[in-house]
Amino acid sequence: MRVSTRAAYAAGMLAVVTGCGGGGDAFADKSFKEITRATSADMQDVKSLHMSGNLTQESQELGLDVSVTTDGECQGEISLGNGSAQIVSTGDAAWMKPDHVFWEEQAPDQAAQIEQTVGDKWVVVPSGSDFDSFCDLDSLLDSFDDDTDSSDGPSKVEGVESVGGHDAVRLSGKSDGQDMSAWVAVDDPHHMLKLVLGDGGDTAGTISFSAFDEPVDVKTPGPSEVIDLSSLGG
Numbered sequence: 001m002r003v004s005t006r007a008a009y010a011a012g013m014l015a016v017v018t019g020c021g022g023g024g025d026a027f028a029d030k031s032f033k034e035i036t037r038a039t040s041a042d043m044q045d046v047k048s049l050h051m052s053g054n055l056t057q058e059s060q061e062l063g064l065d066v067s068v069t070t071d072g073e074c075q076g077e078i079s080l081g082n083g084s085a086q087i088v089s090t091g092d093a094a095w096m097k098p099d100h101v102f103w104e105e106q107a108p109d110q111a112a113q114i115e116q117t118v119g120d121k122w123v124v125v126p127s128g129s130d131f132d133s134f135c136d137l138d139s140l141l142d143s144f145d146d147d148t149d150s151s152d153g154p155s156k157v158e159g160v161e162s163v164g165g166h167d168a169v170r171l172s173g174k175s176d177g178q179d180m181s182a183w184v185a186v187d188d189p190h191h192m193l194k195l196v197l198g199d200g201g202d203t204a205g206t207i208s209f210s211a212f213d214e215p216v217d218v219k220t221p222g223p224s225e226v227i228d229l230s231s232l233g234g
Helices: 005-012 032-044 100-106 111-118 137-142
Strands: 048-057 060-069 073-080 083-090 094-098 122-124 156-163 166-175 178-185 192-197 203-210
Touching (some): 032 166, 032 178, 073 100, 083 100, 094 100, 156 178
Antiparallel strands (some): 048 060, 048 203, 073 083, 083 094, 094 122, 156 166, 166 178, 178 192
16 A cells, blocks of 8 residues: 655655745746745745645556645545545544545455454554655645756746636746646745646646645544554554
8 A cells, every 4th residue: 555645745846946036916927937936935934735636646546635734733535546545643643544445445355354353443554654644744845945946848937827716827847857837826925726747757637735824623533443453463
């Protein structure tokens, strides 16, 4: 059940550079580098956000619908293939509750035994696992702190479009041979609102970002609702 989420994050970030940028009505008229500098600076200040979308990596379909904070708190749902799992993290511990299809697809030989053992309980997510990294907002935001420009093709400012009810500047370019487009809020703070990864890379798909700095109300399962499969040798 391995999904390289850190690789997906790294591949998912448009090549941004550090620094500070301007805002206001003239933001869309700035250069590609000025806009990405502003995006980098403002995304580094984010304390929480919601991300949703779908990615394909090595023929594996990955879906995300989670709210995360820089303190490691996280709540939402992920999907792999046709299965899905609720996921919760406090930063110190993480749990998931997969559905039947998830177990059938990710552990077909042990699915029946696992489901019989787990029942309707939450499963402890081992620290440092790929599922745990879904809740690592710090690593995601670190992707915006890069003082190198890794673009390897024309980088363009494509104009202003509406994303989630917000005016956003569309940027397009290539990084390591992969087509990418990003939409950045015209208004200050200049948050990245959407990212599309196209042809040429290991990961493709669309991720949307919203609810910046809004509280994340994490509801953790109680001790009687949790099972640690590793302690059972599962």
